[in-house]
Amino acid sequence: MMFPKPKRVRLKGKALARLNQAIHDRDNDKCIICGAWVDPGKKFHHEPCGADKSDEEEKGATLCDRCHFRRHNGPNSTEIREKIKKYLKECYE
Numbered sequence: 001m002m003f004p005k006p007k008r009v010r011l012k013g014k015a016l017a018r019l020n021q022a023i024h025d026r027d028n029d030k031c032i033i034c035g036a037w038v039d040p041g042k043k044f045h046h047e048p049c050g051a052d053k054s055d056e057e058e059k060g061a062t063l064c065d066r067c068h069f070r071r072h073n074g075p076n077s078t079e080i081r082e083k084i085k086k087y088l089k090e091c092y093e
Contacts, residue, residue, distance in 0.1 A: 011055040019055055020044055027062035032087050033071075033080060036064040045071065047084045058092045 011019055023044040031038055044060040045068055046053035053059070061084050063071060071080045 006054075008052070008054045009056050016055060019057060019060065022057050023060045024062055026057070026091065030062065031064035031067050032061050033063060033067040033083060036066070038062050038064050045084070047081065047088060058088055061088060 020043060021040070024038070024040050024042075027038075029038055029040055030036065042062075042065075045063045046055075047059055047061055049072070063084075067080065071077055071084070074080070
């Protein structure tokens, strides 16, 4: 039995800007990993990222440039991914 792949939400323009603002508001304009201030105009990070990313509030997190880079390229990217997933789960339980 095959399960259908979840439909990805793709926003643009004002809808994407509203989503970005909602995520920044939820996270108090701070990186959820290190607590650094993040400019409100900075685009949020998708989790999961890549081909499975979806523009939904419960799948987005505010990350500073350093932690965002480390999430994608660092030796501890798996640890950061797990912290993001845990944070988002706690926000929406």
